[in-house]
Amino acid sequence: xxxxxxxxxxxxxxxxxxxxxxxxxxxxxxxxxxxxxxxxxxxxxxxxxxxxxxxxxxxxxxxxxxxxxxxxxxxxxxxxxxxxxxxxxxxxxxxxxxxxxxxxxxxxxxxx
Numbered sequence: 001x002x003x004x005x006x007x008x009x010x011x012x013x014x015x016x017x018x019x020x021x022x023x024x025x026x027x028x029x030x031x032x033x034x035x036x037x038x039x040x041x042x043x044x045x046x047x048x049x050x051x052x053x054x055x056x057x058x059x060x061x062x063x064x065x066x067x068x069x070x071x072x073x074x075x076x077x078x079x080x081x082x083x084x085x086x087x088x089x090x091x092x093x094x095x096x097x098x099x100x101x102x103x104x105x106x107x108x109x110x111x112x
Contacts (some may be wrong), residue, residue, distance in 0.1 A: 002032045006045065007078045011070055015051040016062040026071065028078045037091040041081040047071070052078030 011024035026049045032041040049067065063071070091099040 001033055003034060004030050004041075004081055006030055006080065007074060008072050009077075011049070011067075013066050013070060014064075014094045015054060015056075015066070016058060016064060017051060017056050018054035020051070023051045024058070024067075025050050025052060026074055028075070030081050032081065035104070037088055039086040039088070041083045043080075043083045045078060045080055047075070 001026055002067070005027060006106045007026075009026050012021055014021055015024055026047065028045055028047050030041055030045050032039060047065070050056070051058060058067070070093055
């Protein structure tokens with residue numbers, strides 16, 4: 001599982017915990033599952049607001065209307081990774097080998 005950072009921004013809002021204006025940072029991340037045969041990104045985007053001054057994660061329960069407004073603004077700026085199924089070449093090779101084996105078995109069993 002790989003975590004991709006989509007967007008990070010410093011905020012000038014007051015921290016609801018320590019009330020400083022210079023420590024808040026919002027980040028949006030998206031996870032991508034990578035296997036031997038394919039890559040696929042999750043549709044879910046996770047967001048975190050962190051205060052570097054008091055070293056706390058600010059949860060949505062503690063957000064005020066200013067933080068919610070800034071959150072909505074930055075959420076519009078995020079462009080998610082395409083969550084499409086992306087096969088790797090080894091998947092195509094595996095499918096080809098299985099088809100060849102099945103075709104050979106059908107030929108051998110059909111000839112008898």
